[in-house]
Amino acid sequence: MTRFLATLLASAALCTSLPLQARAELDVVNLKSAIERSVESDYPRLDALYKDIHAHPEIAFQEEKTAAKLAAEMRTLGFEVTEQVGTTGLVAIYKNGDGPIIMVRTELDALPMEEKTGLPYASREKTIWQGRETFVAHSCGHDIHMASWVGTAKTLVKLKDRWRGTLMFIAQPAEEIVSGAKAMLADGLFTRFPKPNFGFALHVGPFAYGTVLYRVGIGSSNADGLYIKFRGRGGHGAVPQATIDPVMMSARFVVDVQSVVSREKDPTEFGVVSIGAIHGGTAANIIPDEVVLLGTIRTFKAEVRAKMLAGIERTAKAVATMSNAPEPEIKITEGTKAVINDPGVVSTAEKVLKAAFGDKFRPSPPGTPSEDYSEFINAGVPSMFFNIGVYEPERVAAAREGAGPQLPANHSPLFAPVPKATIETGVAAMTLAVMSVFDEHARRK
Ligand SMILES: [Zn+2]
Ligand SMILES: [Zn+2]
Secondary structure, eight states: HHHHHHHHHHHTTTTSOOOOOOOOOOOOOHHHHHHHHHHHHHHHHHHHHHHHHSSSSOBTTTTTTHHHHHHHHHHTTOOOEEETTTTTTEEEEEEEESSSSEEEEEOBBBBBBBOOOOOOTOOEEEEEETTTEEEEEOOTHHHHHHHHHHHHHHHHHHHHHGGEEEEEEESSOOOOTTTTTHHHHTTTTTSSSSOOOOOEEEEEEETTOOOOOEEEESSSSSEEEEEEEEOBEEETTGGGSSOOHHHHHHHHHHHHHIIIIIISTTTTEEEEEEEEEEEEOOSSSEEEEEEEEEEEEEEEHHHHHHHHHHHHHHHHHOOOOOOOOOOEEEEEEEOOOOEEEEEHHHHHHHHHHHHHHHHEEEEOOOOOSOOOOOOHHHOOOOOOEEEEEOOOOHHHHHHTTTSOOOOOTTTSTOOHHEEEEHHHHHHHHHHHHHHHHHHHHHHHH
16 A cells, blocks of 8 residues: 555544545646636735745745744634744644645745846845855745745635645745754654644746646755865965965865766766865965865765765865875765655646646656755655746747757746746645645545
8 A cells, every 4th residue: 555545544534524425526627717816816915925035035044034924924814823943934734624634835945145136126135154244045936935835825725615624834944954844843843733644845946837847756866965174284375385285185176076976976877966165265375274165965876875975085085195185074964865755645636737737747857956855754744746837938948949048047146937927836736736635535535
């Protein structure tokens, strides 16, 4: 029996007050148009919320104002809201009779980077992050997720005569540093609050709006953080023979480590190492005594991960040996595991989403970014994580055919989703996904 079916039957056994009845299949076409009407009438408010959150982003574990905005929206809708779960997280619960508990997650956090979109609602916010001042921007689209999350809650409340069960809407902090899901779990997410039977989350990507991509099984990568400190001997830039140059070591490592990917790893398996930050030195004529590199390692499979980690460590040590330097300090911090979508949840939602979106709902290969939504899955919530597009279909087609510019992806300073069509798709897809599971449950009773 699939985990989905087992959970469904277990949750059905607890529900006795609804009459046993054979139910017809969901009328998806009718439902989708009801959802679209609902979003259309709510849209001015969702648009204002989206642009406000976009213009005032907050970084991991600092999302206090963002969380307060969402809390206010959810209270207005009649959800019971608890704030400060896992630092800045939010849990909003809405009970509507007997049925499964379905979790819908959004993230709250933005990125430490400068937005360069030039949009009228672009962020100019700054904060202190790891001891330095930095710009903050919603360049991953978590603001779209929040607007879609509120829109889905509004729509499900409006349609509450069409489903029975409990909604558990959660807003997690610090997804970008893959720490917020763990923080919420450690703060009693599934003990202080009911543990959901099923869960859903979505993420935007740089493809056409109106399109929903999904997959069964592996949906995202394992992530590990890399920290290397190359230690040398500082001195005058004009007297290099008296120094051991850690800038040289860093440069050599950044290039050589890619041979672990290209020469050691099986080329048919996924694995990436990227160095995202090099911190060292102060002036042109001073050789510093140390340089720190920060990077990320992404894989799908455990054996590929082990091979990559070993190769990275060996390369760093070899680079130091070449310079006659002390051993580098190497720290690999286990980040988050791959998201594995539940086949039962996916097949239930698939039927409804296919009927609603036609060929704009389609399977895709796993994404190489990572996602700490995997923490909720690993804590026992069978789930579906899917992606929605953000750009005009014509621009996407032109970029693909080489007839137009490449479109900025997530984490680009130019990432600029088209708000209305993207949020509408997010609300419609998420509402239908949630209702498909409530419906499946009701029909199995
Ligand atoms: Zn991101
Ligand atoms: Zn993201």
